[in-house]
Amino acid sequence: MxxxxxxxxxxxxxxxxxxxxxxxxxxxxxxxWPHPIGVYAYQLFIHVNGNDPVVFPIVQELEKDLLATIGSLYGSRHGLFTSGGTESNILALFVARRVSRSKSNVVVAPSTVHASIDKACQLMGLRLIKIPVNPLSSVDPDVLEKHVREHNPFAVVVTAGTTESGVVDKVKEVSEVASKHDVYLHVDAAFGGLLIPFLYKHGIVDTDLFFYPGVSSISVDLHKNGRAPIPSSLLFFKDEAYVDKACFEMNYLPSGVNCGLLGTRPGASLVASWAVVKAIxxxxxxxxxxxxxxxxxxxxxxxxxxxxxxxxxxxxxxxxxxxxxxxxxxxxxxxxxxxxxxxxxxxxxxxxxxxxxxxxxxxxxxxxxxxxxxxxxxxxx
Structure with a gap:
């Protein structure tokens, strides 16, 4: 020693x-670099398991407040705190599979989607059909609809702020395609979630980020532009019932339920995220x-x-x-x-x-x- x-x-x-x-x-x-109040909160609550709301009731209380505050930008307060965009994206497709009435195992997405979508499909044995897209352009909704007709996917994924170039797919137009064909639409806004609503308001970008009728889920990272400590992210759903589909029976826990992919979840990240959002x-x-x-x-x-x-x-x-x-x-x-x-x-x-x-x-x-x-x-x- x-x-x-x-x-x-x-x-x-x-x-x-x-x-x-x-x-x-x-x-x-x-x-x-995380906001100082987030660092302070993280240190105070470093012992907290974010997946144990019975022993640590603050995690449920602060998660609810955090979802309501950030979710007001997109028109939803239903969701859960996750460890990052990768967990959110995997979880979104898992929920999509559980709520889908389709027997298809196909996911359709532009070639510009984040690698975590490939990871999710590999983990769940799904078939990912990628639409070739210029990295400097958003996916054409008409081309996407053609792929939806051809491949009959249970889910479609688009990105609001692509990793390589920051392009924003046309969420509203794609949501109309998803609604028309009754397909689950997930929007990966890990990077753009805390940029797009404000830049759209000022006329800087021409696409907004919102729960239009065809949107099923949106992921937003707080350890990126939210300035919270790593790992911190939110996954929003259009419907509260979808949150239950992201949870698993875990009888040994006081709550009997484990939500998200992680068993033990860093509660310090959740509390720190809440503190940073309140401060900023x-x-x-x-x-x-x-x-x-x-x-x-x-x-x-x-x-x-x-x-x-x-x-x-x-x-x-x-x-x-x-x-x-x-x-x-x-x-x-x-x-x-x-x-x-x-x-x-x-x-x-x-x-x-x-x-x-x-x-x-x-x-x-x-x-x-x-x-x-x-x-x-x-x-x-």
Whole structure:
């Protein structure tokens, strides 16, 4: 057994070598530095099992309040707290299977859906039919309807803020297709859930996120733009009865029921999410979304002015670009050596910067300076 002080010393050393969001080095991830009130709440309630509402009744009380507050943006207060977009997406398709009257095992989705949809289908033995879609475009509702007619799926999945480019599928138009054909429609809004309602309100995006008649569920991450500690997410349903379909009998628990995919659920995340939402408020999230979009446009304009870059105009605050000199993987590696971490957009053979709440204009300018440096070093004129 190691000495306590030695472990603390080792932890401090590890922390010193771990990148932090606030230093501007993390520009590709959809995670962010959590709000201080969330960190405080997490520490206070770190012992709480979020799947035991009898011993810890606050989890049910705060989950209900959290769903009502965030759900007011989309027109539903029915759902549950989950560990993230992946659990929400898997659970949504599990519920879809349970409530569907169709004997089909087919799911139809654009090729731009998150990899967790592939994971869900593999886990449940479902057949995933992907509609080829330009990564910079939303799925065409008419083409989607053609696939629905042809493949008779029990569920359709679209995305409100795709991972690689931030594109928003046309939720209202797709919901009409789902309603017409009596198909379960899940909207993955893990990234866009706390951006789209506000950007739509200000006329920045042309698609809103709402429980239109054909929408069955919507997933929204709170550990992304919600600024809650990891792991924190919400899965909303159109109907309260759907929540029961996401629960399992668990006789040894005081409640006799276990909801969601996790057995023991971090109650600290739920309480912290509630505290952060109370501290920021919907007006605060609106201001934050507008600020993120402004910084994203600043980055886009600066990249557009550089002849060595090909950049794509952002829909949500995700900026994607290619170098005219480097392969995108080589460019990302070179920037990593300059202290900047970006993620890939493989379908576009490009790099991706996500303007999260922690990203400042100074961080973006440091990225631009590093880009100029690696291109000047190679003699690009």
């Amino acid at each position: 190691e000495d306590f002080n030695e472990i603390v010393s080792k932890l401090k050393d590890l922390y010193s070598r771990t990148p932090k969001h606030f230093d501007g080095s993390i520009l590709g991830s959809m995670t962010t 408020g919907l007006e605060g999230y609106e201001k934050q979304a507008l600020a993120q979009q402004e910084i994203a446009l600043h980055l886009f304009n600066e990249l557009h002015s550089r002849e060595y870059i090909e950049v794509f105009k952002p829909v949500l605050p995700i900026v994607v670009w290619r170098s005219r000199l480097y392969n995108y993987i080589d460019m990302i590696k070179k920037l990593f050596n300059e202290g900047i971490s970006l993620y890939k957009s493989p379908s576009l053979q490009a790099a991706r910067a996500v303007i999260m709440p922690h990203v400042t204009r100074e961080h973006v300018d440091a990225l631009l300076k590093a880009l100029d440096k690696i291109h000047e070093r190679s003699g690009f004129n």
